[in-house]
Amino acid sequence: MSMSTPLRDTILDQLQAGQWRPGDRLPTERELASRFNVSRTTVRKALLELKAQGLIEQTVGSGTFVTEHVSARLGRRVQQDSSQHTSPAALMEARLAMEPAIIEMAIRNANQADLQRMDACCDHAERAETLEAFEHWDAELHQAIADAAHNSFVANVFTLMKTVRAQGDWGQLKKKSVTPERRLAYQTEHRAIVEALRDRDAQRARELTLAHLLHVRQNLLGY
Missing domain, CATH: 1.20.120.530 (GntR ligand-binding domain-like)
Incomplete structure (x- = not known):
């Protein structure tokens, strides 16, 4: 299990709760590192994992945004979690x-x-x-x-x-x-x-x- 998993799961939970919605901009890497008391390297790894899952997209010079497909992809995650338990x-x-x-x-x-x-x-x-x-x-x-x-x-x-x-x-x-x-x-x-x-x-x-x-x-x- 990677170091970024707890942070990734925390962000996932906040996406699930609707704290950030499709199109919303996430805090910067620096702000996330400060908020969760982790290194920027850990933040970067967590964001890469979320990007690979299609939950966020990153635009150079603009920032990190929640994708339009987040609800469908989070729905699949809920299915996977249900099946595992x-x-x-x-x-x-x-x-x-x-x-x-x-x-x-x-x-x-x-x-x-x-x-x-x-x-x-x-x-x-x-x-x-x-x-x-x-x-x-x-x-x-x-x-x-x-x-x-x-x-x-x-x-x-x-x-x-x-x-x-x-x-x-x-x-x-x-x-x-x-x-x-x-x-x-x-x-x-x-x-x-x-x-x-x-x-x-x-x-x-x-x-x-x-x-x-x-x-x-x-x-x-x-x-």
């Missing part, structure tokens, strides 16, 4: 609450391309030679089902869930819990869910999704 148990709780409900939206809105994408995810998962590859295509299938709802908010929530699944804690638990037999069971459950979606059978799709998630939770967390 979400436990596997919290993720499973959220999935159990949301996925059976979202499946009904997918039943109504899924088109042929959506169903073909789900089939492809199942194909890739079944051919996967490593657990990491299987887990990737497992997550992609659930994302494909969410995308089939054709609701941008739902798709964004599932993208965040997928980010959480990529974190170390989930991966370590999955590695310990997934035996060859359990993987085969998951693959069978995935195929059954996709078939229920293809048949537009909302009750069966919802029940299969809930049963699958409970099965995963039992294997992963032991309850």
Whole structure:
């Protein structure tokens, strides 16, 4: 971790709070160094990191300004922070609450391309030679089902869930819990869910999704 990280995070927090808005000019390096009691070298490093993130822009002779894209870029940072602090148990709780409900939206809105994408995810998962590859295509299938709802908010929530699944804690638990037999069971459950979606059978799709998630939770967390 670099020396500039605490200062960078402090400035990020102030941007998040709206202390500086798009187009605003930031204090000079000298003023920032004095305000935060750090060296100008530390300030310079922090500003370079913020510039690399697209949050500020620097113009020779004019100063340092907040970019017009700051809100969108800060939104992505909030997503990343959320994903890094979400436990596997919290993720499973959220999935159990949301996925059976979202499946009904997918039943109504899924088109042929959506169903073909789900089939492809199942194909890739079944051919996967490593657990990491299987887990990737497992997550992609659930994302494909969410995308089939054709609701941008739902798709964004599932993208965040997928980010959480990529974190170390989930991966370590999955590695310990997934035996060859359990993987085969998951693959069978995935195929059954996709078939229920293809048949537009909302009750069966919802029940299969809930049963699958409970099965995963039992294997992963032991309850």
